[in-house]
Amino acid sequence: MRIRLCLTAAMATMLLAQPTHAEEAGFLASMGGKWSGKGSFRVNTSAPAVSVSCSFTAKSSAVSLSLDGNCRGMVLISRSIGVRLKAQGQGYGGTYIGSRTGPAALSGRRHGDVLNLGIRWAKPVNGDRNAEMRVEKLGRNAMRIVTIDKDATTSKSVITAQVDLKRD
Numbered sequence: 398m399r400i401r402l403c404l405t406a407a408m409a410t411m412l413l414a415q416p417t418h419a420e421e422a423g424f425l426a427s428m429g430g431k432w433s434g435k436g437s438f439r440v441n442t443s444a445p446a447v448s449v450s451c452s453f454t455a456k457s458s459a460v461s462l463s464l465d466g467n468c469r470g471m472v473l474i475s476r477s478i479g480v481r482l483k484a485q486g487q488g489y490g491g492t493y494i495g496s497r498t499g500p501a502a503l504s505g506r507r508h509g510d511v512l513n514l515g516i517r518w519a520k521p522v523n524g525d526r527n528a529e530m531r532v533e534k535l536g537r538n539a540m541r542i543v544t545i546d547k548d549a550t551t552s553k554s555v556i557t558a559q560v561d562l563k564r565d
Contacts, residue, residue: 421484422459424507428534429457436560438470442523442548447474451560460484468560480532480542482512489514493530498522503530510534516544524549528557538564 432453437446453466464480478495482503489512493501499519506513516528528546535541544558 421507424510424534425457425459425462425482425484427457427537428462428540429455431455431565432464432466432540432562433565434560434562436468436542436558438468438476439555439557442546442555442557443550447471449474449560451478451562452565453478453562482514496522505530523547523557535561 432455433451435448435450438449439446447470449468449470451466451468453464455462455464457463460483462480462482464478466479467475467477469475476495478493480491480493480503482489482491488504488506491503493503493516496518498521501519502517503514504517505515510533512530512532514530514532516530518526518528520526522528523546525547528544531541531543531545533541533543540562542558542560542562543556545554546557547553548555
């Protein structure tokens with residue numbers, strides 16, 4: 398009887414701790430709209446950061462989010478960027494478009510207001526094909542997108558891009 402009670406309590410805790418489909422739908426829907434902001438990008442982990450201005454249009458549904466936009470830095474740098482995500486069970490999967498190596502696979506989970514995503518580059522970047530991306534909702538009308546990669550020489554994590562966006 399005691400084992401059954403413990404198992405029931407453990408299962409109830411696990412079920413309550415997992416985000417429901419409705420919570421994911423609400424989270425994704427809240428990210429729709431037009432966004433713009435500033436940040437910085439690095440070509441690689443040892444390059445200096447370049448200041449950029451970005452604008453995005455985000456389209457969302459109950460199970461998907463797509464961000465399409467452009468970031469510009471200095472006079473000569475301009476890059477189209479896109480993120481396609483779908484809720485898949487308790488996680489997310491999708492594609493990042495904008496890397497010089499080609500489309501990259503995204504997969505991960507949401508923890509509160511942050512999507513923690515692993516990036517699998519199409520070709521090696523900074524010595525390997527793995528990096529991280531965080532899409533963080535900062536209140537109703539702000540979000541931050543951050544990519545982090547490991548420096549191949551030092552093995553230290555380096556922020557290779559960070560953009561703070563506000564809803565237009």
